[in-house]
Amino acid sequence: MLGNFMYCNPTKLYFGEDSLNYLNEELQKYGNNVVLIYGGGSIKENGIYDAVVGLLNRNGKNIAEISGVMPNPTLAKLYEGIEIAKKHEADLLLAVGGGSVCDYSKALSVSVNCKEDPWEKYYLRFEEPDCECIPVGCILTMVGTGSEMNAGAVITNEKTKQKIGHVFADEKIMPRFSILNPKYTMTLPHYQMVSGIYDIFNHICEQYFSGDDDNTSDYISEGLMKSLIHSSRIANKNPQDYEARSNIMWTATWALNTLVSKGKSTDWMVHMLGQSVGGHTNATHGMTLAAVSLPYYRYIMEYGLEKFKCFAVNVWGIEANGKDDRQLAEEGLKAMENWMKELGLVMSITELGANENMIEAIADTTFTMNGGYKVLDHEEIVEILKASL
Numbered sequence: 001m002l003g004n005f006m007y008c009n010p011t012k013l014y015f016g017e018d019s020l021n022y023l024n025e026e027l028q029k030y031g032n033n034v035v036l037i038y039g040g041g042s043i044k045e046n047g048i049y050d051a052v053v054g055l056l057n058r059n060g061k062n063i064a065e066i067s068g069v070m071p072n073p074t075l076a077k078l079y080e081g082i083e084i085a086k087k088h089e090a091d092l093l094l095a096v097g098g099g100s101v102c103d104y105s106k107a108l109s110v111s112v113n114c115k116e117d118p119w120e121k122y123y124l125r126f127e128e129p130d131c132e133c134i135p136v137g138c139i140l141t142m143v144g145t146g147s148e149m150n151a152g153a154v155i156t157n158e159k160t161k162q163k164i165g166h167v168f169a170d171e172k173i174m175p176r177f178s179i180l181n182p183k184y185t186m187t188l189p190h191y192q193m194v195s196g197i198y199d200i201f202n203h204i205c206e207q208y209f210s211g212d213d214d215n216t217s218d219y220i221s222e223g224l225m226k227s228l229i230h231s232s233r234i235a236n237k238n239p240q241d242y243e244a245r246s247n248i249m250w251t252a253t254w255a256l257n258t259l260v261s262k263g264k265s266t267d268w269m270v271h272m273l274g275q276s277v278g279g280h281t282n283a284t285h286g287m288t289l290a291a292v293s294l295p296y297y298r299y300i301m302e303y304g305l306e307k308f309k310c311f312a313v314n315v316w317g318i319e320a321n322g323k324d325d326r327q328l329a330e331e332g333l334k335a336m337e338n339w340m341k342e343l344g345l346v347m348s349i350t351e352l353g354a355n356e357n358m359i360e361a362i363a364d365t366t367f368t369m370n371g372g373y374k375v376l377d378h379e380e381i382v383e384i385l386k387a388s389l
């Protein structure tokens with residue numbers, strides 16, 4: 001384990017079928033003005049909205065609502081929410097939804113009292129907030145992003161087609177509490193369920209495929225990946241399997257709550273490519289990652305052969321006898337490809353609405369990261385995107 005680090009995660013989690021009950025005690029900690037934030041209406045269809053509003057009313061809260069937070073939340077929507085939260089003098093932002101709603105609420109938290117334009121301050125200059133931030137609580141209904149226990153907030157500027165994530169350094173931006181009821185995820189369409197599963201898997205990969213020291217974080221990551229592969233196969237056949245769905249939910253949280261990044265340089269290049277595709281197509285986050293992953297990993301494999309070999313043997317159970325590192329690494333990625341196809345993931349950016357003419361523009365808005373096994377230049381990004389068509 002190399003490097004120096006600090007680990008602190010202040011988000012309090014309530015997990016399980018009865019977890020919503022704990023909202024009662026959390027609500028006592030904040031003032032009366034709650035802004036309830038949710039997406040396009042799934043929570044009204046599956047009864048979660050009624051359950052949450054009932055609890056808020058019984059606790060005497062004054063509720064304002066921000067509804068219609070879209071997947072890949074936009075800057076225009078952020079500006080709209082700032083006005084609502086200001087007018088309501090919000091004491092608590094209560095996010096009920098998936099990563100989009102949760103990310104949006106964190107972006108709102110740092111923007112309501114911000115004296116400058118939040119897009120420029122947080123997403124172009126990557127500064128930290130210097131104003132009072134409004135506490136965020138989260139009731140999760142879609143599993144994948146880990147937003148329920150991290151300080152990330154991704155916002156899309158629909159005018160410039162830039163989709164940018166800011167992972168805030170201050171852990172106070174993490175939700176104060178998150179309620180994780182696996183039952184709430186049962187109404188997700190199959191497409192969203194598997195997209196979330198791949199998002200989880202890739203979060204782990206982004207941290208695992210970096211560094212060459214013997215690192216405890218990698219052993220935790222291998223365990224998380226094995227659990228996810230196992231549970232995803234069960235959930236894919238029977239989405240109503242509570243045990244599998246609850247394991248997937250718990251894995252998602254640990255995949256991106258900063259634990260497995262400790263002592264790691266971390267890569268995040270698949271996310272940079274996927275996010276840029278998302279900025280140009282508005283496609284579902286996990287599917288953008290699925291579509292670019294294999295071309296990327298096959299491209300960088302030779303630069304991190306040792307780790308790709310471990311991935312094959314320790315995660316996918318490939319028999320090592322008589323095979324060289326390259327052969328093992330390739331078999332590991334083949335096993336991953338087979339699993340992705342089994343889940344029904346999108347395997348090309350063409351299916352997400354991208355085409356050859358868009359490649360240069362997508363490459364131009366792709367951030368380059370330097371923590372992985374290979375730092376890509378512009379031509380290599382173009383090459384990988386073309387291989388993803």
Ligand code: NZQ
Nearest residue numbers: 039040041042071072098099100141142147152187188285
């Ligand atoms: O809007 P509603 O009607 O609620 O429908 C949503 C949405 O259409 C639906 N949904 C959610 N829960 C449901 C449900 N439908 C039926 N039953 C339920 N229980 O699912 C759709 C997708 O929801 P969304 O929140 O967009 O998905 P996800 O959780 O994947 O979040 C994606 C956003 O998170 C960002 C992504 O870039 C994207 O903007 N990310 C945030 C990260 C972070 N904070 O660390 C990291 C990730 O890598 C990611 O970048």
Ligand code: ZN
Nearest residue numbers: 145199203271
């Ligand atoms: Zn992700």
